[in-house]
Amino acid sequence: MILDTDIGWQPGGLVALVAAARVVPNLVVVTADETRGRRAQLARHALNLLDRVDVAVIPGFYLGGEDRFLLDTDHPFPEHGEDFLERIRGLDRMIAAIVELCETTTGPIQWVGLGPMSNLTAIISRLPEIADRVKVTQLGGVVDRHPGRTAVSENFRVDPTSAGLALRALHNPRLLLVDHTDHDALQMTANSPLLEMLEQPNAPRWATLLAMHLRAWLARERTAWLRDPLSLSAALGLPFVAFHTERIGIHPDGRLSRTPHGRPIQVSSAIDCAAARTWMHDAIRI
Template identity: 45%
Template sequence: MTTAASSAVSPTGPAVCDDRVVVFDTDIGYDLDDMVALWAAARSVRNLIVLTNDETRGRRAQFARALLDHMDRHDVPVVAGRELGGDHRFLLGDALIEPAVPVLTDVVEVIASECARATQPLTWVGLGPLSNLADVLTVCPHLAEQIQLTQMGGWLDHYRDPTRASHNLRMDPAAAGLVLRAAHRPRCVLSTHTNVPDIRITPDSSLFGWLTARQAPVWSQLIRANFERWFARRPASWLGDPLTLASALGEPVVDYVTEAVRIECDARLYRDPHGRAIEVSAAVDYPRFHTWLAELLPTEAWHASHAALSTSPRPLFPCGNGTGDVRELPQS
């Protein structure tokens, strides 16, 4: 069975130089922040496993496999996870996917095998519904202490629609409830800290400019396609997934506090002194996160190629004001 390789490192960026295995659980192919997060992970994580969730006939896994192969990360296993009826949440056409590229399909087997050989807990980066981890903990509850979850999503104080849970948790509320109760010391990067202008990215960003430049490498075409399809639907994206990745990897960009939380059947979270102890984000160092991401992604290439056109290159994160003020998101 294919496993995370300890010897292969992306030639396009630095590696996390330790032996931990990072499980990247994503619904890639919709909001572009999943794509940016996988791009950053491919350039920074040595031992990487990619799981896809909210699958749509295996297309998310095929898309992730194609992107990783274009980035010379053939060593990274990709596993197609649980389907949740998300066809309408996949923006990339079949023409962009290489269906002949093999991917794995047994999430539980892959994770159980990896835990059996690991010498430290797996770092699980949850960037979508919690269905895959729920399946693992249902079949193998003894693995709970061997998995350290950092999940993007959830809210306690602010959300654009207080009548429902945030997107990732409400896509599979039963899985969210199970995992947040069963996982060992789970951490949540709350929507309160990701729905902010500081991490907003628009078509005016230097990153999108670099992707659409004539000098952009061939391997970046899949990333560009995801950007273009998303911006055709929405005016912006908020990079909560890369922020969650950075925190999971140990970058000091998110401060956490422990809250006693009641988890409702629809996956909304409420403070409750008799609730489950969960670590939730309390503050974010956005400038430090900007620096971390800018060091991984090639915005300097865009700046260099366009230096003659502007004396003030477009920022990676336009509209960020450094305040952390909450902005309402025009998303589902």
């Protein structure tokens, strides 16, 4: 399983990483919307705290999203930014590492996309046949627009070109639409029992790290969404998310719409939020 995550921004990414580290034996982490190595540094630190030194962490595509990272003293902003050539070399290293992994793996490859689809698009562009092998579960997309909700989800808005290319190249990808993931039962607040559990005095260091990031997010937003671990559960084949196939039109700005001439894509149709939340709590229970 390849977890493609913009860890270090919305705290659901770190929740998903903790859950994956505890339940997925063959795990690789690629950082989406990389911010000069800070996401990869955070992922490596968290995995080490979880005794998963065996899990490779591959820095992914740089999109310039320095403002989409919660700063802390353990992962400071670099004093000197990478130059353009170093970013290109980093991209080449990421693609080479994933291509090597795919070429040396004989079984199915689950790709869990929790951030922009830039990494996956870059890999498919370099080795198109990988699109036949990866089973993609991607968080993102809005089809049924509701009052007060933007027409484009954040993962597609950040890099709409990559989202459009990947969704056209993949065979039957699955999308967890924001239409269904933004449910009250998938929210965390400053008073959530899960946060209280993570902040116990004798909590392990990974739990303290997760609690710190949750507090940092809740200091700027009233709630934190648990979309990312929900996406992980779907990739694991757990029964919390129902999918059905629809023909979806993909617009240049990342918008999605139903159309008879669109591409067949599996989209979420319903979520058992109560069961999913119970599983999430159990997956990161101390």
